[in-house]
Amino acid sequence: MIRISRSRKAATGDRHPVDRHPVDEVLPAGPLFVYGLQHVMSMYAGVIAVPLIVGGALGLPFAELAYLLTAALLVSGLATLLQTLGVWRIGSRLPIVQGTSFAAVASMLAIGTGAGGGNAGLTAIFGAVLVAGVIGFLLAPLFNRLLHFFPPVVTGSVITVIGVSLLPVAVKWAGGGAGAPDFGAPAHIGLAGLTLLIILLIYRFLPGFFGRIAILAGLALGTLAAWPMGMTDFSEVGQAAWFAVSTPFHFGVPTFGVAAIISMTLVMLVIMTETTADILAIGEVVGRPADGRTVVGGLRADCLATAVSGGLLNAFPCSAFAQNVGLVAITGVKSRFVVACSGAILVALGLVPKFGAVIASVPLGVLGGAGLALFATVAASGIRALSRVDYEGNANLVIVAVSIGMGVVPIAVPGFYHEFPAWFQTIFDSGISAAAVTAVLLNILFNVVGRTATEGPVFAEAPPPGVTPSHDVPGGVDAEERHPTPRKNSH
Numbered sequence: 001m002i003r004i005s006r007s008r009k010a011a012t013g014d015r016h017p018v019d020r021h022p023v024d025e026v027l028p029a030g031p032l033f034v035y036g037l038q039h040v041m042s043m044y045a046g047v048i049a050v051p052l053i054v055g056g057a058l059g060l061p062f063a064e065l066a067y068l069l070t071a072a073l074l075v076s077g078l079a080t081l082l083q084t085l086g087v088w089r090i091g092s093r094l095p096i097v098q099g100t101s102f103a104a105v106a107s108m109l110a111i112g113t114g115a116g117g118g119n120a121g122l123t124a125i126f127g128a129v130l131v132a133g134v135i136g137f138l139l140a141p142l143f144n145r146l147l148h149f150f151p152p153v154v155t156g157s158v159i160t161v162i163g164v165s166l167l168p169v170a171v172k173w174a175g176g177g178a179g180a181p182d183f184g185a186p187a188h189i190g191l192a193g194l195t196l197l198i199i200l201l202i203y204r205f206l207p208g209f210f211g212r213i214a215i216l217a218g219l220a221l222g223t224l225a226a227w228p229m230g231m232t233d234f235s236e237v238g239q240a241a242w243f244a245v246s247t248p249f250h251f252g253v254p255t256f257g258v259a260a261i262i263s264m265t266l267v268m269l270v271i272m273t274e275t276t277a278d279i280l281a282i283g284e285v286v287g288r289p290a291d292g293r294t295v296v297g298g299l300r301a302d303c304l305a306t307a308v309s310g311g312l313l314n315a316f317p318c319s320a321f322a323q324n325v326g327l328v329a330i331t332g333v334k335s336r337f338v339v340a341c342s343g344a345i346l347v348a349l350g351l352v353p354k355f356g357a358v359i360a361s362v363p364l365g366v367l368g369g370a371g372l373a374l375f376a377t378v379a380a381s382g383i384r385a386l387s388r389v390d391y392e393g394n395a396n397l398v399i400v401a402v403s404i405g406m407g408v409v410p411i412a413v414p415g416f417y418h419e420f421p422a423w424f425q426t427i428f429d430s431g432i433s434a435a436a437v438t439a440v441l442l443n444i445l446f447n448v449v450g451r452t453a454t455e456g457p458v459f460a461e462a463p464p465p466g467v468t469p470s471h472d473v474p475g476g477v478d479a480e481e482r483h484p485t486p487r488k489n490s491h
Helices: 004-009 030-058 063-086 102-114 120-139 142-149 152-174 188-205 214-226 237-241 256-286 291-312 322-331 336-351 354-361 362-386 396-412 423-427 431-449
Strands: 098-100 319-320
Touching: 004 256, 030 063, 030 098, 030 102, 030 214, 030 336, 030 362, 063 098, 063 319, 063 336, 063 354, 098 102, 098 291, 102 120, 102 256, 120 256, 120 354, 120 362, 120 396, 142 188, 142 291, 152 256, 152 362, 152 431, 188 214, 188 354, 188 362, 214 322, 214 354, 214 362, 237 319, 256 319, 256 362, 256 431, 291 319, 291 396, 322 362, 396 423, 396 431, 423 431
Parallel strands: none
Antiparallel strands: 098 319
C-alpha cells in the first residue's frame, strides 16, 4: 500500500514525490532564479568572448559587434532550454549549460578572413556552421555505439583535463585579462584573491542556501569592492539598447565553400567529443550516469542548436560549458530546471542588451577569483572519478598518465603543433579533445584488443581482454572478476 501511495503522489504531481531524482526537482521560484542567475554569471564571459574575438578580427563596426553578442546570448539560452528540458529525443535532460564553443575560433577566423572579412566573412562562417551542425546531428547516434569506449579510466582522465584546461582562462582573468596593459597588476590579482576568499568563507561558515550561492555572492561582493577602486565600469550600460531581436540572415544569406565545410565538420566532431565528455561528467556529478540515449540526445541538441544558429540566428557553434559542471559540483544543486532557468535568463539578456551590459561590467579580476574555484572543482571531479578505477595488474595507470600528459601539452605550450597539418591542429590544439582521443585509443589498445596473457612486469596479472572497470562496484571491477571461479575460457 505504501508503494502504491508513493506512486500516486508522483503521478498526481506532488511537489516532493519520494522517488523524484534531484535532477528532476523543481525548486521554488526564488531559489530557482538565484541559482539560475549564478550559472549565467559564471559563464557569461565565455559566451561573449567568441563573438568579440571573431567580430573584432573580421573588422565589424561597434553596432554590428553588439548585434553579434546579443545573437550569441539568445542562441545560448535557446540551446540550454533545449538541452535541459528536451523535445522528443533531443536533449540530455541534464543540468548542462550551452554556449558558444572556443574550439571553433581558429577555424572560423581562417574561414572569415579567407572570405575577405566583414559580412562576407561572417556569411561564409555561418554556411560552414550550418552544414557542420546538420552533419553532426545525423552522426549523433553513432556515439551511442561508441559509449562503451568511455569507461571511468577514460572519462576520469578527460574530466580532469577539462578542469586543467580551463584554469589558464581563470588565471588570465585574475591578472586583468590577456593583453591588458596592466596585466598582472596587484590590484587585479588582489581583487581575484578577495573574491576567492569571500567564496571560501561563505562556503565554510554559511552552509545551506548561502553556501549554494557562494559563487554568485562572491561575484556580487567582489564587484562592489572593485567599485570604489575605479575598477568597475558601468558606462556602457547606459549606451546599451533596451530591446533587440536577432533577425534571420541579418548579415546576409549563408554562403557555402567545400574547404570551409570540411574544416568546420572536423571542428564539430571535436565539439561532439568534448560535449560527450561533459555529459558523462555531469552524469557522474548528479548521480545519474549518462547512458547511450542520454548522450545521443545531448549531442542532437548540441548539433541542432549549432545548425540553427549558423543558418538563421547569426551565431556560432554551441557546446556544453564545462565550467558549469564545476558549479553543479561545488553547490550541490542538481536540478535541471535551475539550468533551464539560466537558459531563460540568457534569452532575456539576448533580447534586452541593457541587462546583459550590467553582467558584462563584472571586473575580470572578480571573474578570475570565482573561476579558480569553479574550474579546479571540475578537475577535482575527474580525480574523484579516477579514484574508482582499478590499477592493480593492468595498464590503467599508463592510460591515465599518457592521456593527461597529452591533454596538458597544448595547455602548457600553446602553438606546440603549429607546424603540423591543419586537421591535426584542429584535434590536438584542444587539450580536451587530445586527452579524449588518447585515452580512448589507449583503452582500446590495452583493455580491449591489445592484451595478452603476459604483458611484462608493469602489466602482469591483468584481467582478460575486453574487461573495463565497472561503474557500480567500488574499485572498478566486479567481485567475480577479482576472484573468478574456475571456468572454461569462453573466448
